[in-house]
Amino acid sequence: MVETNHVHHHGPPPPSVVVAPPSVISIPTGPKVHQPHEQLHQLQFCIHSNAPWPEAIALAFQHYIVMLGSSVMIATLLVPQMGGDNGDKARVIQTLVFMGGINTLLQTLFGTRLPTVMGASFAFIIPVMSIINDFNDSVFSSERDRFRHTMRAIQGSLIVSSFLNIIIGYTRAWGHYTRSFSPVVVVPVVCVVGLGLFERGFPRLAQCVEIGLPMLILLVVSQHILRGFHHSAHTLFVKFGVLFCTAFMWAFAAILTVAGAYNYVRGQTKLSCRTDRSYLISTAPWIKVPYPFQWGAPIFRASHVFGMLGAALVSSAESTGTFIAAARLSGATPPPVHVLSRSIGLQGVGLLLDGIFGAAVGTTASVENVGLLGLTHIGSRRVVQISTAFMFFFSIFGLFSRL
Numbered sequence: 001m002v003e004t005n006h007v008h009h010h011g012p013p014p015p016s017v018v019v020a021p022p023s024v025i026s027i028p029t030g031p032k033v034h035q036p037h038e039q040l041h042q043l044q045f046c047i048h049s050n051a052p053w054p055e056a057i058a059l060a061f062q063h064y065i066v067m068l069g070s071s072v073m074i075a076t077l078l079v080p081q082m083g084g085d086n087g088d089k090a091r092v093i094q095t096l097v098f099m100g101g102i103n104t105l106l107q108t109l110f111g112t113r114l115p116t117v118m119g120a121s122f123a124f125i126i127p128v129m130s131i132i133n134d135f136n137d138s139v140f141s142s143e144r145d146r147f148r149h150t151m152r153a154i155q156g157s158l159i160v161s162s163f164l165n166i167i168i169g170y171t172r173a174w175g176h177y178t179r180s181f182s183p184v185v186v187v188p189v190v191c192v193v194g195l196g197l198f199e200r201g202f203p204r205l206a207q208c209v210e211i212g213l214p215m216l217i218l219l220v221v222s223q224h225i226l227r228g229f230h231h232s233a234h235t236l237f238v239k240f241g242v243l244f245c246t247a248f249m250w251a252f253a254a255i256l257t258v259a260g261a262y263n264y265v266r267g268q269t270k271l272s273c274r275t276d277r278s279y280l281i282s283t284a285p286w287i288k289v290p291y292p293f294q295w296g297a298p299i300f301r302a303s304h305v306f307g308m309l310g311a312a313l314v315s316s317a318e319s320t321g322t323f324i325a326a327a328r329l330s331g332a333t334p335p336p337v338h339v340l341s342r343s344i345g346l347q348g349v350g351l352l353l354d355g356i357f358g359a360a361v362g363t364t365a366s367v368e369n370v371g372l373l374g375l376t377h378i379g380s381r382r383v384v385q386i387s388t389a390f391m392f393f394f395s396i397f398g399l400f401s402r403l
Contacts, residue, residue, distance in 0.1 A: 029127040045380040046331030047115060055239070059378060060386035062243050064394070066368050067119040067387075073200060074120050078360050081132050082150040083143035087285075092360050094395040095290045096120045103350035103363045108385050111343040112335050114326045115384040117369035118350065122200060123314040124361035127307030128154055134304070148295050151358055156298035158355030160360055162348045165316055169345025175337035178320055189321035193367045207272035210247040210256075215249045223375065239376050250275065285398045295358045308362075309346030312351060315364040316344050322365035329370065330379025 047052050051059065071093050079089040096119075103118035130154050140146040168174040186237045205212030222237040222245060236244060256262065256276045262274050320340055327334050335343070351362045373379050393398060 002213045007196075026285075037305070042377045043329075043331050044381060045378045045383075047379050047381050050382045051378060056380065056383050056386055058240060059376065059380075059383045061390055062240060062376075063117055063369055063372060063384060063387040064390040065246060066242060066372050067100055067366050067391075068097065070122070070366070070368065071100065071120045073204070073363055074122070074125065077125070077200075078128060079147070081129075083140075083146035085144070090354065091285070091288065092296075094288060094398070095280065095294070095357060096358050096361070097391050098290045099350070099354050099357055099359045100363060100393035101388040101395065102353060103347070104384065104388050104391070106346055106350060107343060107365070108381055111346040112323050112326075112339055113381065114323055114332060114335070115330050115373060115379050115381045116323060116326045117366040117384055118347075119366035119369070120359075120360075120361050120365045121311075121315050121318070121364035123318060123364065124308070124311040127157070127304070127311050128234065128361060130307050131304050133155065138299075149299070151360070152297065153293040153299045153301060153304055154360060155293070155295065155342050155358050156300040157304040158310040158359070159352060160300065160305045160353060161362075162351035163314040164312050165348025165351055166311055166345050168316070169341050169343070169348055172338065174316060174320075174344045175341030178337060178340050181320065182322070186321050186324050189317060190325050190367065193318050193321060205270065207268060211249060211253050211273055214252070215245055218248065219245045237340070238278050239274055241375065242372065244393070246282055286397065288398055289396050290357050292356045293358065298355065304401040310360065312348075315351075315362060318367070319344065319347055319365040322367050325367075326365070326370045326373060326379075329373040330381070332379075374386050 050056060075089050075096065076093040079092050082088075084092070100117065100119045104116075107116060107118055108114070132150055135146060137151055137152070138146070138149075140149065156311075219241060222241050226233055226237050253273065257274045257276060262270050265273075323335055323340065323343060326332075347364070354362050369384075
């Protein structure tokens with residue numbers, strides 16, 4: 001309790017009190033608008049500000065390249081174990097990219113409305129592998145039949161598990177759970193999700209260390225050293241560092257391939273290092289639109305569904321941490337409880353579509369693309385929405401997506 005003494009002054013006010021004339025009194029008309037770089041250090045475009053169209057298109061293509069890596073890696077890991085050939089692998093990649101475009105549009109338009117790309121999730125690999133192992137001892141007329149039968153079983157388990165996300169999302173049960181999410185909780189979640197990719201990526205890097213390791217070194221050097229040489233260099237290496245490093249190292253790998261550096265090495269090294277061993281150029285269909293139940297009618301089995309339910313729950317926690325990180329890196333306020341609930345419910349709808357269209361795994365908020373927001377200092381939502389145009393185009397027109 002603070003007591004105040006009321007003193008009545010008679011006459012003019014004391015000299016220390018200055019009364020401004022009415023003509024100079026300013027009345028606030030609304031909240032102050034802060035520039036993107038004032039909201040977050042070095043942020044050039046926030047969620048509502050848009051880069052020039054040429055720059056936005058190049059940045060969108062960079063987001064597409066980043067999300068494509070997970071789709072290719074997951075398909076390369078799973079399809080051969082299902083019995084699929086290189087043509088089946090190309091179609092699975094196209095389906096994963098196509099569904100990533102649909103789910104990204106749903107989230108950026110109706111979900112969190114944050115600049116987050118929805119891509120293939122590694123959380124579903126373990127239950128998918130268990131489904132694959134269940135059919136190892138089964139007899140099929142051909143490996144292609146085994147592949148189709150496995151994909152139909154994956155479809156059924158994805159469809160059933162999607163209702164878990166739909167229920168916990170649209171009943172707002174997930175939102176009440178996220179009330180306990182603090183920075184102490186969210187930071188380890190995002191870190192664990194990001195570091196979990198090392199388990200998949202670094203073994204691949206070790207199979208061709210002369211390509212993978214220079215790529216990492218070049219990216220780090222370009223982001224912290226080369227960008228300070230000139231203004232144009234800053235623009236090139238900060239905004240388009242991933243594109244620049246990828247193009248440079250692919251050209252280097254192509255030179256080694258043509259020069260015969262991998263002519264007399266073991267088969268696995270050829271597959272990992274040569275630029276002509278993906279077998280996607282010769283097998284990808286020229287025009288192919290993913291459609292519902294393209295592998296056949298889904299197969300439902302309880303033992304498969306329980307494992308996929310766990311993966312759906314893990315992907316919900318993964319997406320929640322990624323959404324919060326995306327809000328911070330794009331200059332937006334932290335998503336409220338009802339928005340997080342709505343986004344998880346919509347992710348369940350996306351998981352249902354994944355099962356209907358026959359994606360090999362479900363989708364989740366891509367932590368790699370959120371990392372790209374922090375790398376480029378551009379959190380524009382329009383850039384992410386433009387990237388879906390690349391996803392749709394390259395997933396349909398195999399003539400261009402082969403490269």
